[in-house]
Amino acid sequence: MRLNFNIEGGDFTKAGSASSQVKKTLKQINVSPTIIKRVVVALYEAEVNIVAHAFRGNISVDIEPEQVHVQLTDEGPGIPDIDRAMQKGFSTASPKVREMGFGAGMGLSNIRDNVDTFKITSEVNKGTTLDMTVLISDNQ
Amino acid sequence: MTVRELVQNLNFRVFCGEANMEKEISGGYTSDLLSDVMGHAEAGNVWITLQTHKNVAAIASLKDLAAIILVKDFMPDDDMLAKAQEDDIPVLGTGEQTFDVSGKVFNSLRVI
Ligand SMILES: Nc1ncnc2c1ncn2[C@@H]1O[C@H](COP(=O)(O)OP(=O)(O)OP(=O)(O)O)[C@@H](O)[C@H]1O
Numbered sequence: 001m002r003l004n005f006n007i008e009g010g011d012f013t014k015a016g017s018a019s020s021q022v023k024k025t026l027k028q029i030n031v032s033p034t035i036i037k038r039v040v041v042a043l044y045e046a047e048v049n050i051v052a053h054a055f056r057g058n059i060s061v062d063i064e065p066e067q068v069h070v071q072l073t074d075e076g077p078g079i080p081d082i083d084r085a086m087q088k089g090f091s092t093a094s095p096k097v098r099e100m101g102f103g104a105g106m107g108l109s110n111i112r113d114n115v116d117t118f119k120i121t122s123e124v125n126k127g128t129t130l131d132m133t134v135l136i137s138d139n140q
Numbered sequence: 141m142t143v144r145e146l147v148q149n150l151n152f153r154v155f156c157g158e159a160n161m162e163k164e165i166s167g168g169y170t171s172d173l174l175s176d177v178m179g180h181a182e183a184g185n186v187w188i189t190l191q192t193h194k195n196v197a198a199i200a201s202l203k204d205l206a207a208i209i210l211v212k213d214f215m216p217d218d219d220m221l222a223k224a225q226e227d228d229i230p231v232l233g234t235g236e237q238t239f240d241v242s243g244k245v246f247n248s249l250r251v252i
Pocket residue numbers: 045049050052053054074076077078079085086090091092093101102103104105106107108109128175176
């Protein structure tokens with residue numbers, strides 16, 4: 001099963017709606033709560049990163065019996081130094097975004113902590129692609 | 141302890157979610173940083189914060205939190221309230237500041 005979502009940069013009122021839809025779908029097909037929790041945290045952070053840092057983006061979620069694979073691509077400023085961006089506490093969020101409580105620089109580490117595979121590629125002034133997988137193991 | 145018992149104990153104001161207050165509280169999390177809560181709050185926690193926008197309700201719902209407690213007489217924005225109502229998340233309020241609220245909630249949860 002594949003779910004697709006379009007994300008508008010800057011539109012915080014819709015942030016989290018893709019995550020919420022994916023959570024519902026995973027629940028309906030009886031994926032274990034532990035797996036759902038991990039997918040939700042990673043997807044939410046990645047979704048909000050597009051809203052907070054990019055212009056627009058697309059999310060595609062592939063739900064298979066043995067894994068959930070998510071790809072997010074965006075058009076935006078890109079990430080000049082990915083290692084630095086991955087560090088807890090590093091953030092380029094605007095003052096307005098920080099006022100809302102975003103911009104702690106914890107989103108990417110939350111993603112890394114919750115997924116089984118994680119790959120981020122980015123081109124400055126073009127955009128960013130994030131690929132991640134959460135495995136659904138037999139004993140879950 | 142359920143959300144309803146906590147509300148009665150500590151005299152919290154109830155902005156919404158009256159119908160979903162029988163949930164057992166698993167603990168609490170105090171933070172105004174959304175990705176901190178997203179990464180570290182546990183299902184069934186009450187979330188103590190001064191943030192009042194829609195994303196707060198969205199996170200509480202995604203994380204299956206038991207309730208949101210707004211401190212210092214902060215009021216939920218209209219779209220936060222609407223989202224919390226839609227997803228049946230109790231939004232509570234108090235005039236007290238974060239340290240005091242956290243301490244009182246902590247002690248209440250410890251008693252039972
Ligand atoms: N899709 C993206 N496009 C451009 N820059 C990004 C993107 N995602 C992350 N970044 C950059 O990486 C930094 C760190 O991201 P991370 O999600 O860890 O923290 P944050 O979004 O700044 O704050 P938080 O997630 O804690 O609210 C961002 O501040 C930004 O500079």
